[in-house]
Amino acid sequence: MTELNKLLLSVGAVLLGGFLFTGNRRRMLYILYKTLPRDILGSFRFLRVNILLWWWESRGFTVAEVFARLATAHPDHAAFVFEDKEWTYQQLEEFSNRVARFFRSRQGLARGDSIALIMDSRPEYVGFWLGLSKVGLVAALVNTNLRHEVLIHSIRAADCKAVIFGSELADAVNEVKDGISGLTLYRWPDVPTSVRTSLPASIDLSIEFSKISGDKLSADGTQVKCSPRDKLIYIYTSGTTGMPKAAVITNLRYMLMSCGVHSMLGLRTTDRIYDALPLYHTAGGIVGAGQALLRGITVVLRRRFSASKFWPDCVHYECTVAQYIGEICRYLLAIPPSSTDTSHSVRLMFGNGLKAQIWGPFVERFRVKQIGEFYGATEGNSNLVNIDSRVGSVGFVPRYAGALYPVALLRVDEETGEPLRGPDGFCIPCQPGEAGVFVGKINPKKAVNDFSGYVDKKASEKKIILDVFKKGDRVFNSGDILVMDDFGYFYFKDRTGDTFRWRGENVATSEVEAVISNVVGLRDAAVYGVEVPGTEGKAGMAAIYDPERSLNLNKFAEAVKHALPAYARPLFIRILTEFSITGTFKIKKRDLQLEAFDVKKINDPVYFLDKTGFYVRLTEQLYTDIVEQRVRL
Structure with a gap:
């Protein structure tokens, strides 16, 4: 029996049989009555994501290959819009091909090597890591706020062999150049060189790329055949202790996160998404930018978030969808009312961290029909999505969908954050209304349940809990405390650790x-x-x-x-x-x-x-x- 058939059977079992033979029948029937429409819609959309990932993986597609097919299908369609300039699919494809050709020819770089990318958000940012992936190189997406020792650590943590930086961040690179001596520096000019007086010794990529063809790579044998499970990028996360860690994002993981949100929230190919979040983070760089790379949706990028420009930008660029993090929503509520508060066409906003206390006022003031709050750790395998705008909820799982989506809440020690175990030595699952650490079962055979961890293998091992419900099983420990209600809705409560x-x-x-x-x-x-x-x-x-x-x-x-x-x-x-x-x-x-x-x-x-x-x-x-x-x- 194929994995796809097993998935179909699991969905059927959840929707038809789970409620009728467990616990208090009257209560269960009431829960069924209240949640069945949500669960049917969610299960259908979840199934659609799995079918798409199965289809791509069975054919060996990577993010770059899916994007190339979109570029061939509609080359003149806008992939990104940035500062009133459109980047078509063909332009981004050609840019990424130049990146691939240039770095494929560089001595000292081999497949699997990583290159630090330190640059403000803009279309070239995506083009750089996309092009590197075409020749088997991995871009480490470094937080542009980091400086000094933390910046040096981040570059070294991913074992980077070179650094690509935007000239707008030349000062930050200059401050650490002695700490990363031995690494080749490549500069992408964002401002005229004459404006900067302290540019570190580096290679100007705009000059180099002007000599290189943007044609398809297969014509000259430049492209390296990559696998869906190969590393695509590194995204940094603080974790529970210590310096930033480089989380491994494979092609399949990137596909899951971006396509998962696309399917679960019902995004449309005709949408325009406003993405003012940094592209070095999961929300902006995967969930947002991924809609252009994998689903053919135009994404409007902004160098940095501005509360005063948010709604005017949405109006100007005719956006129908916008992204947020909770803090952004608070900033938007804090600015004086204006006509653009309601003259925009945004029907859906999705993101994470919108607190229940401001959820209602936010929706009422800006008249956004749907809020798609989601939850998930960058490196984790347990994600949730709120598909029906349930106030305060980060998502849901049907109460008896363990076979379909194996996640759970475990009781923990309040002081240490460590999971508690019963007399049998196994962890203790939480009951509805009881807060616990959110975990996801690890199954490398399924994209939705796989765990790639960090570049640092020891750090990866610390995120795994063994022998949870039975001997030999393994789960990813999110480190986050959530609580679930009777209807399967989850609510974020706190973070464990430091x-x-x-x-x-x-x-x-x-x-x-x-x-x-x-x-x-x-x-x-x-x-x-x-x-x-x-x-x-x-x-x-x-x-x-x-x-x-x-x-x-x-x-x-x-x-x-x-x-x-x-x-x-x-x-x-x-x-x-x-x-x-x-x-x-x-x-x-x-x-x-x-x-x-x-x-x-x-x-x-x-x-x-x-x-x-x-x-x-x-x-x-x-x-x-x-x-x-x-x-x-």
Whole structure:
């Protein structure tokens, strides 16, 4: 029996038999009545995704090959729109072919090698990694906010053999050129060379590409035959501890994430998608840009997000779909009302992190008919999609669809985040309404259940839990705490481990702690995220042990500004005169997190990073202004 036939049988079993022979029949029949339309639609769309992936994999298609077929079918159709310029499928195909020909001929590069890509969002960004993939090279999509040691680490973590950078980021590359000596630097000019006075020694790719043909690669044997399961790109994620890790994205994984959202949310080939998210992230670079590469939908790119330009851009470019992260929605609500709030044609917005508290006001003000909230870790195998605009939900799984989509919530220790096990040694699944860590069963034979992990194999192993429900099984540990209701809807609750999310970025607390410890002369410090009313994610707060009160906060602010990207800088500083430590000599964070920055409960002095870029004493009045949202963060 083929995998496709098994999938069809699983769908039938879920929809016809699952509810009738389990648990309280009356309750189950009520749940069936309430969820059957959703489950039928979701199962049909899920089946369609699986059939498409099966079809592509059985024929050995890669992302580049699917895109090339689209370019042949409609060469003059706009793949991307950027700053009022259209990039047709043919133009992007030719650009990527030039990339492939150039790097195929470079000595010292072999199939499987990686090249760091550091560049602002624009069509060439996609063209670079797409072209590299055609000759078996892997682009490492480096976060453009990173600087100094963290940037060097990210380049080295993926074992990059070269760096491609946009000239707009020349200063950042210049700062680390000594730390990446030995790597060839390639520059793509975004501004005239005369504007920049500190361009590092590099090869100007615009000059090189002018000498190269953009014709199909098969004509001269340049193209390397790649597999759907070959590595395509690396996307960085903070994980639970430490420096950024390079997550492996295969061709099939890229196809699953982009086509999964396309199918589950009912995107149309006639849509125009507004993508103002960074292309080095999964949301912007895969879920967004992938709609152009794999499904023939025009995607409008923006170099950087702007709240004031969001709806005017959607009107100007006639977009029917737009992407978000939760923070974007809050920014849009914060700007003064304008005529473009409702004169746009956006019928669907999809993304992740839209909190239930602002979901209703957002939809009401901007009159967006559908919100497609989704959930999923970049490196993970467990994803969810909200297809019916259920407020606050990150998606659903039919209550008895374990055979169709094997994900679960496991009970965990609140202090350690580790899964709890019963007397039989196996993990304990959560009941509806009970929060637990979200996991997905690993099955390398199925694209939707595979786990490629990180470049760092040891880091990959840490994300796997063994012997979960039976001896020998393996699941991917998302590290996220979710809760499921009776109807199979999932809701995001928190993250386990030492990571929090702020400004759309994951912040690894151990990384920030290391920087702060150096800045304050190796004093003990703890970094954690704290909730601030009216904001998405958690703001960074650092507790620093300084019993003599000798810390110079002005110098500290300058040093942190130099060493950390803006989203990772602590907004609140608490000066400790005493503290409790764990068995591994770390400051206990739990009580600190509970007290947060509430100066009405804390005797220690607390400071706030205001708009001047320096820390000021957090008074009760300032605290109240922040909590009541009179001070914007």
